[in-house]
Amino acid sequence: MSRDLRRVLIGILGGLGVLAVQYCHAAATAEAFPSKPVKIVVPFPISGPTDIRGTTRVTKTYKLIAENAPPAISDSMARMVALAISAGSPHAAALERQPGGLTTRGAQRVARAPADGHTLLLASNATMVINPSYFHGIEYVPARDFVLVAPLATMPFVLMVHSSHPADDTRGLAAWLKVRPGEVNFGSSGEGSTGHLAGELFRRMTSTAIVHVPFNGGLAGLNGLATGQVSLMFAALPLALPYLTSEQFRALGIAGARRLESLPELPTLAETGLPGFEIEGWYGLFAPAGTPAATLSKVHGEIVKAIHSAELRPRIEAQDMDPTGPTAAKFNVMYRAELARWTKVAKDAGLKAD
Numbered sequence: 001m002s003r004d005l006r007r008v009l010i011g012i013l014g015g016l017g018v019l020a021v022q023y024c025h026a027a028a029t030a031e032a033f034p035s036k037p038v039k040i041v042v043p044f045p046i047s048g049p050t051d052i053r054g055t056t057r058v059t060k061t062y063k064l065i066a067e068n069a070p071p072a073i074s075d076s077m078a079r080m081v082a083l084a085i086s087a088g089s090p091h092a093a094a095l096e097r098q099p100g101g102l103t104t105r106g107a108q109r110v111a112r113a114p115a116d117g118h119t120l121l122l123a124s125n126a127t128m129v130i131n132p133s134y135f136h137g138i139e140y141v142p143a144r145d146f147v148l149v150a151p152l153a154t155m156p157f158v159l160m161v162h163s164s165h166p167a168d169d170t171r172g173l174a175a176w177l178k179v180r181p182g183e184v185n186f187g188s189s190g191e192g193s194t195g196h197l198a199g200e201l202f203r204r205m206t207s208t209a210i211v212h213v214p215f216n217g218g219l220a221g222l223n224g225l226a227t228g229q230v231s232l233m234f235a236a237l238p239l240a241l242p243y244l245t246s247e248q249f250r251a252l253g254i255a256g257a258r259r260l261e262s263l264p265e266l267p268t269l270a271e272t273g274l275p276g277f278e279i280e281g282w283y284g285l286f287a288p289a290g291t292p293a294a295t296l297s298k299v300h301g302e303i304v305k306a307i308h309s310a311e312l313r314p315r316i317e318a319q320d321m322d323p324t325g326p327t328a329a330k331f332n333v334m335y336r337a338e339l340a341r342w343t344k345v346a347k348d349a350g351l352k353a354d
Contacts, residue, residue: 033295038085038093039119040285043106043127044074045099045217076315077152077283078122084306085299102192103127104138111140115290117299120149125282125338126194133343134192145289148331149296150303152283153321156256157198157234159269162225163250165232170252171273173232174206181209187230189218197342198234198255198279200349205274225249236281238321255279284331 082093098106107127113119121127128142140146159170167173177184186202188195191214203210213230215221218239224230226248234255243249244263253269254260257278269277285303287296306312307323316323 033117033298034085034089034091036118037091038117039096040078040081040093041106041110041119041121042074042078042095042097043099043103043121043123074122074124074283080306080312081122081152081285081303084302087302087306102131102190104131104135108139110286110288111145113288115288117287117291117295119288120299121146121286123284123286126192128284129335129338130192130194130197130342133339134197134346143335146286147289147291147296149285149287150300151331152285152303152307153316153323154280154282155321156237156254156260157194157279157281158237158240158254159232159252160225160235160240160249161232161252162228163248165250167252169272170206170269173252174208174273177206177208177210182211184210185213185230186210187213187215187221187224187233189221190214190216194279194281195221195234197345201277201279201345202234204345204348205277234279
């Protein structure tokens with residue numbers, strides 16, 4: 001055997017050895033995970049039925065809404081993720097609530113965590129898309145500091161007015177607003193929330209002058225709508241659903257691409273005069289950038305299995321949320337498109353918060 005051929009063979013064998021070591025390391029990482037309890041950081045405040053603290057007006061209407069409210073969507077998702085990760089593992093996953101800064105505090109906590117898969121973030125489109133386009137001084141960059149573990153669910157938003165409102169659709173609402181410039185308020189669950197930016201997009205697309213009134217959560221916003229503090233509100237459908245048949249509220253349309261099977265009589269906003277108006281919220285599970293691919297794959301598999309289980313899938317669909325999330329590649333395309341869209345909405349509306 002020639003000296004040159006020997007060098008080539010040694011190089012090939014050495015390369016195969018490196019690949020074998022890397023493969024074994026990845027396999028060992030996947031088998032070892034989790035090697036300790038997994039923390040799932042929930043950056044959302046408690047907003048379940050009993051949470052009426054911090055509201056400016058604790059009215060009889062609000063108490064009624066709070067008592068009949070469904071569990072917080074984020075809490076239901078977090079518990080589902082914790083159960084999925086804990087399945088078959090000696091280490092139970094634990095929820096760690098880190099509210100503040102409209103979810104930015106919890107996101108920053110995870111961005112700085114070790115990239116070993118033991119600290120994960122339950123995030124929404126507000127955390128990953130709207131906040132970076134709206135707030136100054138955010139210390140994390142989603143595309144740089146996080147990697148998607150698994151999409152969890154998507155949910156539509158619905159445009160709601162008080163039942164006494166004269167408008168029957170978005171055309172009538174826009175016409176009513178145009179003769180009352182600056183006199184009409186719209187509510188949201190908070191400054192920089194999806195509902196807030198949805199209202200700003202509605203204002204721009206209808207050329208109306210409505211005024212934003214932020215509330216301390218979605219339940220408080222519904223109370224503001226019921227008591228006349230605001231005239232309209234974009235609400236996440238799982239929150240709004242229990243009240244759509246009440247005597248105090250009326251839905252004008254779904255802010256999505258298609259009608260819902262559970263509410264076939266409710267048109268989309270595009271059908272009633274706002275073509276192209278599509279707002280959809282989503283939840284996803286994220287890990288710090290640099291988390292081993294084998295760990296991400298293992299957690300992803302457990303989450304997907306849980307979401308589509310006979311126990312959990314019907315519970316998600318019962319809230320008119322779609323548990324069929326996009327692939328990671330489609331998600332990244334969607335993320336970039338949404339970031340560009342909401343950055344433009346915030347810029348056109350002159351919105352930028354400190």
